[in-house]
Amino acid sequence: MLNRVILVGRLTRDPELRYTPSGVAVTRFSIAVNRNYTNQQGEREADFIDIVAWRGLAETCANYLRKGRLVGVDGRLQINVFENNEGRKIRHAEVVAENVQFLEPKNRNESSNDFGGGGFGGNNGYGSGSSYSRNPVDDPFADDGKPIDISDDDLPF
Template sequence: MINAVTLVGRLTKDPELRYTQNGVATANFTLAVNRTFSNQQGEREADFINCVVWRKPAENTANYCRKGQLVGVTGRIQTRNYEGQDGKKVYVTEVVADSVQFLEGKKDGGQDQTSKQDRVKDPFVMTGGVIEISDEDLPF
């Protein structure tokens, strides 16, 4: 039997990081995943999928991901139930993530946090000039 899920979507809010009594990190988040088709009004709808991730990936997700960021999730679907405060059974279906991939760089107000001064100039970028290479420089 196979229970495998792969999702790409945007975080609907910042991930919530918590720790179990034994000190194991867990983060919960919801992904908005666009459907591949439009409705009758021509609008694209989305599914909102609850996800949970554990241990170091949970800490990384909570520390480096923010609302609106595009992430990829691989994992499995899990169902569970518990008794709510009103005494009724509550059923939960969620994706237990094995991996959360950050598909966008960390942003601050739409701008990359790395300034141009902090970036190393790439010596291999073509600047439009002619490159002079003599026959002695060639390895063959």
């Protein structure tokens, strides 16, 4: 069986960091994910999906993510069932993040070394999280607007 969800979207609100009574960090946020089609008015609709991250990944998300940031989330779908005050069963779907990728710089107008693309997660979301930054100059695939000169000898096929 397989339960895997991969999403790319923008945060609809700042993450909320909390700790369980035993001291485990948990962060909740939601992302808006555009649908591939437009409605009858020509507008693109979006789905708003709740995300939960645990431990080190939770702390990293709470520290670095803000409303409007573009992220990639890799995780699993979880359905929680509980009874409300009226005794009705309520089903709530959320994605338990195992990996979160920051897909753009903190501030698109900054010219810092934080080029985005920092990834956090691994170890099923229970690790301390790790990150990397890269300078656009170090990216061999960066588009500097100039034509690329490739000879037939450079191609592998």
